[in-house]
Every structure is written in structure tokens, then in C-alpha cells.
Amino acid sequence: MTTGREPAIQPAEEAVVSAPAQPGGLVSRISDAILSIVAAVPDSTEPMCTAPESKARVLAESAARMAAAISGSAAMAPGPLGLLTLLPDLVAVWRVQSQLVADIGSVYGKDATLTKEQMLYCLFKHTASHVTRDLVMRAGERFLVQRVTGVALQAMARKIGIKVAQKTIAKGFARWAPIVGAIGVGGYAYYDTRKVAQNAIELFGGVVVLPAN
Numbered sequence: 001m002t003t004g005r006e007p008a009i010q011p012a013e014e015a016v017v018s019a020p021a022q023p024g025g026l027v028s029r030i031s032d033a034i035l036s037i038v039a040a041v042p043d044s045t046e047p048m049c050t051a052p053e054s055k056a057r058v059l060a061e062s063a064a065r066m067a068a069a070i071s072g073s074a075a076m077a078p079g080p081l082g083l084l085t086l087l088p089d090l091v092a093v094w095r096v097q098s099q100l101v102a103d104i105g106s107v108y109g110k111d112a113t114l115t116k117e118q119m120l121y122c123l124f125k126h127t128a129s130h131v132t133r134d135l136v137m138r139a140g141e142r143f144l145v146q147r148v149t150g151v152a153l154q155a156m157a158r159k160i161g162i163k164v165a166q167k168t169i170a171k172g173f174a175r176w177a178p179i180v181g182a183i184g185v186g187g188y189a190y191y192d193t194r195k196v197a198q199n200a201i202e203l204f205g206g207v208v209v210l211p212a213n
Contacts (some may be wrong), residue, residue, distance in 0.1 A: 028161070036091075037098050038098070047113075052109075060100065065190065067192070104197065121199065135148065143209065146211065
């Protein structure tokens with residue numbers, strides 16, 4: 001469907017290719033990948049539902065299993081080869097999660113007003129609440145969504161990228177014990193996707209107030 005959303009911010013394409021060796025470079029690539037994911041808000045084919053929370057939880061379970069399979073498979077690559085899968089793994093999981101957010105928004109009838117700010121909030125509220133609290137403010141059942149500039153969004157992505165990079169480096173050690181690591185990494189992707197779903201259900205289940213144009 002056509003939603004008339006804002007033009008996407010286009011970071012460098014190489015952001016989704018492979019993880020660099022230096023932590024600073026990893027943060028930059030993760031930040032660029034985050035911007036790419038949240039700017040390209042996907043469309044959804046899910047119809048509006050009379051029991052949206054129940055449907056959203058079904059969608060969440062399916063997406064969580066898919067994310068776990070992606071991360072678990074990527075973690076099976078051993079040693080240095082496995083390290084090259086770190087960033088592509090993140091991006092693939094985020095794509096699954098962003099589609100999940102769009103689908104949950106759709107079953108609640110709010111997909112046409114889904115913005116990059118809401119997407120960033122849903123994807124990373126549980127990871128970096130100190131960043132996302134500036135995007136969406138809650139007042140009872142009302143969620144006041146802020147509109148931010150491209151520069152501000154880049155700064156937020158950078159802060160989130162630092163947090164994600166710390167976890168990513170820790171996950172890298174799992175590549176040296178592929179079977180055990182695959183179970184742990186896949187389990188985390190499952191858990192993380194369920195948290196994304198919960199963020200989306202909480203947001204879209206309330207009254208979303210967008211800024212005036």
C-alpha cells in the first residue's frame with residue numbers, strides 16, 4: 001500500500017556488508033545500518049484485526065522463531081569466519097523485526113502513520129531506553145511521538161550503536177564455540193524479537209499522537 005512516508009535517509013551501502021576489526025568502525029557501521037533499517041519503514045499486508053493483541057502475539061512468535069533461526073545459523077560459522085557474520089546477522093534480524101513492527105501496526109490499524117521515530121522506538125526501547133525516551137513520551141494511554149531532524153536521528157543511532165556494539169563484540173566470542181554459541185545467540189535473537197513485539201503492542205495499543213505538520 002502507498003503510505004506517503006518521508007524519504008529514507010541513505011547511509012553508506014557498505015554498512016551492511018561485514019563487521020570491521022576496530023570497535024570504532026563497528027559502531028559507525030552499526031549506526032549506519034540502524035539508520036537504513038528505520039528509514040525504510042516496510043509496508044504490511046496484514047489487515048486490521050478486531051483482536052489485534054492476539055494476532056500481534058501470533059506474529060511475534062513467528063518472527064521470533066525466524067530471527068532465532070537466522071542468528072543461530074550465522075553463529076555456526078566457526079572462528080574468524082564467524083566474526084564476518086556479525087553485522088549481516090544483526091541487519092537480517094532487524095529486517096525481520098522491522099517487518100514485525102509494521103505488521104503489528106497494521107493489525108492495530110496504524111500502519112499508515114508509522115514513522116521512522118516510532119520504528120526506532122519499537123526496535124530499541126528495551127536496548128537503549130535512555131535514547132528512545134526522547135522519541136515517544138507516554139501520558140496515560142496516549143503516546144506523544146516526537147519528530148526529529150536527520151542530524152538528531154543520526155546522533156540517536158550512534159548512541160544505540162555503541163550499546164549494540166558492546167553486545168555484538170560479546171556475541172563474537174560465541175563464534176569460537178559454534179554449537180553452544182548458536183544456541184545462545186539464537187535464544188537471544190528470539191528474546192530480543194519478543195521484546196520488540198511487546199514495545200510495538202504497547203505503543204499501537206494506545207492512542208498515538210503525531211506532531212502537526
